[in-house]
Amino acid sequence: xxxxxxxxxxxxxxxxxxxxxxxxxxxxxxxxxxxxxxxxxxxxxxxxxxxxxxxxxxxxxxxxxxxxxxxxxxxxxxxxxxxxxxxxxxxxxxxxxxxxxxxxxxxxxxxxxxxxxxxxxxxxxxxxxxxxxxxxxxxxxxxxxxxxxxxxxxxxxxxxxxxxxxxxxxxxxxxxxxxxxxxxxxxxxxxxxxxxxxxxxxxxxxxxxxxxxxxxxxxxxxxxxxxxxxxxxxxxxxxxxxxxxxxxxxxxxxxxxxxxxxxxxxxxxxxxxxxxxxxxxxxxxxxxxxxxxxxxxxxxxxxxxxxxxxxxxxx
Amino acid sequence: xxxxxxxxxxxxxxxxxxxxxxxxxxxxxxxxxxxxxxxxxxxxxxxxxxxxxxxxxxxxxxxxxxxxxxxxxxxxxxxxxxxxxxxxxxxxxxxxxxxxxxxxxxxxxxxxxxxxxxxxxxxxxxxxxxxxxxxxxxxxxxxxxxxxxxxxxxxxxxxxxxxxxxxxxxxxxxxxxxxxxxxxxxxxxxxxxxxxxxxxxxxxxxxxxxxxxxxxxxxxxxxxxxxxxxxxxxxxxxxxxxxxxxxxxxxxxxxxxxxxxxxxxxxxxxxxxxxxxxxxxxxxxxxxxxxxxxxxxxxxxxxxxxxxxxxxxxx
Numbered sequence: 001x002x003x004x005x006x007x008x009x010x011x012x013x014x015x016x017x018x019x020x021x022x023x024x025x026x027x028x029x030x031x032x033x034x035x036x037x038x039x040x041x042x043x044x045x046x047x048x049x050x051x052x053x054x055x056x057x058x059x060x061x062x063x064x065x066x067x068x069x070x071x072x073x074x075x076x077x078x079x080x081x082x083x084x085x086x087x088x089x090x091x092x093x094x095x096x097x098x099x100x101x102x103x104x105x106x107x108x109x110x111x112x113x114x115x116x117x118x119x120x121x122x123x124x125x126x127x128x129x130x131x132x133x134x135x136x137x138x139x140x141x142x143x144x145x146x147x148x149x150x151x152x153x154x155x156x157x158x159x160x161x162x163x164x165x166x167x168x169x170x171x172x173x174x175x176x177x178x179x180x181x182x183x184x185x186x187x188x189x190x191x192x193x194x195x196x197x198x199x200x201x202x203x204x205x206x207x208x209x210x211x212x213x214x215x216x217x218x219x220x221x222x223x224x225x226x227x228x229x230x231x232x233x234x235x236x237x238x239x240x241x242x243x244x245x246x247x248x249x250x251x252x253x254x255x256x257x258x259x260x261x262x263x264x265x266x267x268x269x270x271x272x273x274x275x276x277x278x279x280x281x282x283x284x285x286x287x288x289x290x291x292x293x294x295x296x297x298x299x300x301x302x303x304x305x306x307x308x309x310x311x312x313x314x315x
Numbered sequence: 316x317x318x319x320x321x322x323x324x325x326x327x328x329x330x331x332x333x334x335x336x337x338x339x340x341x342x343x344x345x346x347x348x349x350x351x352x353x354x355x356x357x358x359x360x361x362x363x364x365x366x367x368x369x370x371x372x373x374x375x376x377x378x379x380x381x382x383x384x385x386x387x388x389x390x391x392x393x394x395x396x397x398x399x400x401x402x403x404x405x406x407x408x409x410x411x412x413x414x415x416x417x418x419x420x421x422x423x424x425x426x427x428x429x430x431x432x433x434x435x436x437x438x439x440x441x442x443x444x445x446x447x448x449x450x451x452x453x454x455x456x457x458x459x460x461x462x463x464x465x466x467x468x469x470x471x472x473x474x475x476x477x478x479x480x481x482x483x484x485x486x487x488x489x490x491x492x493x494x495x496x497x498x499x500x501x502x503x504x505x506x507x508x509x510x511x512x513x514x515x516x517x518x519x520x521x522x523x524x525x526x527x528x529x530x531x532x533x534x535x536x537x538x539x540x541x542x543x544x545x546x547x548x549x550x551x552x553x554x555x556x557x558x559x560x561x562x563x564x565x566x567x568x569x570x571x572x573x574x575x576x577x578x579x580x581x582x583x584x585x586x587x588x589x590x591x592x593x594x595x596x597x598x599x600x601x602x603x604x605x606x607x608x609x610x611x612x613x614x615x616x617x618x619x620x621x622x623x624x625x626x627x628x629x630x
Contacts, residue, residue, distance in 0.1 A: 009386040010396065010416065018371055023430035029344050031366045031374070032428040034420070042418035043428050046398070048363045049411040051346045056333055059346070071324040081325065083361065084408045093399050095410020096364040101325065103357035105349070113347040113358050115338035118569045119547040122585035125593075232434040235578060235605070254433045254579075254607060261578045263550060264569075268578055270437035274603025278440075279594055288589025290550070292569060 010037075016044060026183075027257055051094065069099060077102055077109075117295040120264050121303050125286045128202050131306045135299050136199050136245050147246045150174070151194055161189070162222040169214040170194045173222060176250070178258045186256050187234070189223050191215050191249040198247035201240035201267060201289075205281045212273050215249050223251050236269035237261065240289060241299065264292030325352075331359060341498075342572055366409065384414060392417055392424075432610040435579050436618050440601045443517050446621045450614050451514050451560050462561045465489070466509055476504070477537040484529040485509045488537060491565070493573045501571050502549070504538050506530050506564040513562035516555035516582060516604075520596045527588050530564050538566050551584035552576065555604060556614065579607030 015037060022032040022043070029048035036042060052059065073080040079101045085094035102109050123132065149155035156174060164170035171193040175181055179188035193211055198204065204212070216236055224231040236251045239260065249269055252259045260266065267289075275283040293300040330352060337347040337358070344363035351357060367374065388395040394416045400409035417424050438447065464470035466487060479485035486508040490496055494503035508526055513519065519527070531551055539546040551566045554575065564584055567574045575581065582604075590598040608615035 009389060009394070010384050012384055013382055013414070018374060021371065021374070022425065022428045024366075026365045027343055029363055029365050032430075033374070034425055034428075037416070037418045040419040041425075042416060043420040043424050044417075045415040045428060046366060047413045047415075048344055048366065049413060050341050050344050051339075051361060051363065056336065059333060059336070059348070067328055069325050069327055074324060079324070085410070093408070093410045095400070095408050098362045098364060099328070100360040100362075101352070101357060102359075103352045104355040105358040109358050110337065110349055110356075113337045113349075113360060115347075117548075119545075120550045120569050120583075121547070122583075122589070124589070230434075232436070232610075233432075235435045235607075237578060254435050263552060263576045263581050263583055266578050268435075268437075268605040270603055270605055274437070274439070274601075278601045278603075279598075283594075286589075286593045288586055288593075290583040290585055292550075295547075 013044065016042065018044075048095070051097075067097070067099070077104060079103075118292050119295050119300060121291050121293060121300070121307070123289050123291050123303070125288070127303065127306055128285075128289070131302045132200075132202070132241065132299065135302060136241075139245055143244060144246050147192060147244065147248075151192060161226045162219075164214065164218070165194070166214075167194050169211045171211075171215060171219060173219065173226075173251075176259070179256075184227065184229055185253050186258055187223070187227055187229055187251075187253040188256055188259050189251045191219055191236075191251060193247060193249075196246065199245040200242060200247070201238050201272065202284050203247070204272065204276060204284050206276050209273065209276055212269060212276070216269050216273060219249070220251055229253060235261075237266045238269060238272065239265050240267060241265075241291060241293075262292055264290040328359065331357065333359075363410070366412075382412070382414070392419060394418075433607050434610050434615060436606050436608060436615070436622070438604050438606050438618070440603070442618065442621055443600075443604070446617045447515075447517070447556065447614065450617060451556075454560055458559060459561050462507060462559065462563075466507060476541045477534075479529065479533070480509070481529075482509050484526045486526075486530060486534060488534065488541075488566075491574070494571075499542065499544055500568050501573055502538075502542055502544060502566075502568040503571055503574050504566045506534055506551075506566060508562060508564075511561065514560040515557060515562070516553050516587065517599050518562070519587065519591060519599050521591050524588065524591055527584060527591070531584050531588060534564070535566055544568060550576075552581045553584060553587065554580050555582060556580075556606060556608075577607055579605040 016035050018033045018035040020034040022034050024031045030045060032043065032045040034041070034043055067083045067085045069081040069083050071079060071081055081099040081101065083097045083099045085097060146155065150160070151172060159174045160172050161175070162173040171191050173189055173191055176188040176190050179186055193215070195211060198208065220231055220234050220236055223229070224234060233254050234251055235254050236249050238249055242248065250259055275287070291303070293303070331350050333348045333350040335349040337349050339346045345360060347358065347360040349356070349358055382398045382400045384396040384398050386394060386396055396414040396416065398412045398414045400412060461470065465475070471489060474489045475487050476490070477488040486506050488504050488506055491503040491505050494501055508530070510526060513523065535546055535549050535551055538544070539549060548569050549566055550569050551564050553564055557563065565574055590602070606618070608618070
């Protein structure tokens with residue numbers, strides 16, 4: 001490559017002619033642009049800085065004294081505001097922020113907003129039977145009243161976008177509450193089968209293949225058709241351990257980041273079908289499954305106790 | 316719950332006494348605080364707004380005219396700046412940003428910064444043999460020179476944090492280049508085994524269990540000891556399809572979000588060991604594995620052609 005004078009250091013982007021947005025992330029707050037600078041093609045990527053919160057004192061300064069708020073919502077203990085913050089000088093300018101205020105806040109509110117400490121454990125088939133199954137059994141079926149209400153048409157009937165009434169292989173589809181329904185790249189639909197008694201991924205047997213294939217094929221196709229998204233950009237997965245114990249499937253856009261698709265929790269439905277088709281009933285009784293669990297949660301504590309027990313066999 | 320007067324709408328957080336940071340995300344730019352407001356416990360969550368980029372015209376306005384830049388790095392075509400943006404009025408104030416400028420930019424630069432369109436395919440064992448294996452075979456071994464340099468101590472020797480020299484079960488550990496080495500929650504270490512010829516996850520057989528268990532046990536423990544992080548907060552996983560075809564493992568903190576842990580790519584090492592231990596050599600020859608691929612990439616095009624072929628058997 002021939003030597004070439006470097007572009008002089010810029011003091012602003014006044015000369016930059018933006019031509020195209022290459023990428024933009026609502027979650028990570030960046031935008032990448034293609035354009036022209038001093039007659040040459042240029043790429044410019046702008047990323048918002050994190051809030052200055054290394055020191056509580058520093059943080060209090062901008063949060064308390066220098067933020068103007070405009071109320072956008074107020075309901076019971078919850079309020080939302082548009083905020084504009086200014087630092088003491090240009091270098092400290094913080095810019096526009098969204099502010100949520102909960103007051104008075106309960107222990108539950110504080111816990112909900114506190115970053116959870118997570119641990120990864122490996123659950124063998126034996127640990128699933130001895131630990132997780134007991135945990136699942138301890139959760140009463142009345143926690144599923146809301147699911148049965150949907151399946152029986154007693155609740156959220158206007159939200160259902162597709163229904164297949166077969167008692168063995170049928171299901172209803174409805175958008176997840178976390179999705180705004182507008183941004184196609186955050187598409188997030190929940191699949192609730194009519195069939196009861198399948199409590200988790202570990203309960204799946206080869207006999208469930210017709211149900212699973214009906215979700216992976218016609219179910220995913222119905223989502224694609226309803227929202228005008230190519231099937232190839234959708235993924236279907238199940239959670240293990242799920243948050244409620246009526247078997248269900250998540251269908252999302254592959255770019256969706258509001259659904260939990262983390263290692264140690266999300267399992268692709270097509271992989272599950274492949275495991276049952278190739279290895280039969282044994283697969284989910286024998287497989288080792290990583291579990292990402294909240295430290296100190298009931299299930300994590302139960303697994304910790306199980307793993308700390310004296311072992312009969314050398315490991 | 317007894318009725319209670321609502322908190323008057325706030326005009327600033329001047330009265331808020333911050334006491335504790337509950338959570339803070341560098342990636343998503345938010346901070347959650349516990350403190351006191353009007354004598355009551357309160358939770359306040361502040362989230363940076365996304366950059367205003369719904370319209371290119373609007374975007375050009377703030378990007379070109381109203382951003383002051385301070386250069387922090389300049390090297391060949393790459394430059395980095397600290398930027399401070401001001402909108403026309405308070406409501407439009409944008410705040411502090413990081414700006415990357417690449418000029419002149421090549422096609423490759425533009426492609427790298429362009430949001431990739433991704434598709435999810437399901438790879439059967441047959442598709443792996445007929446499509447992916449051919450693709451992997453087409454990539455010459457000379458692309459692995461940098462790996463062999465590390466394994467032979469000819470490069471990056473000062474970065475290696477642990478080495479086990481056994482030719483069958485040994486490996487070296489070194490921090491991934493994407494990790495700054497400082498933030499423990501982004502901990503990201505790469506494991507390079509000495510053993511050659513294992514090109515991907517699909518190549519794994521029961522004979523590799525001693526190597527895999529040596530990584531999952533002593534390897535993870537060495538990372539934990541070196542960086543002072545509990546083993547329970549680490550996860551080990553492999554990519555399928557990987558970006559280079561010398562078998563390797565990623566060890567990260569469970570909260571790390573700079574490593575690719577996406578569905579259709581990341582597979583927990585303990586799950587892999589469980590599959591080989593319970594189902595033997597057959598597992599990775601028969602399993603269906605979802606692949607998240609860049610639309611239009613060589614591998615995605617090859618799979619699309621394979622899936623579009625006439626089928627001998629009804630599906």
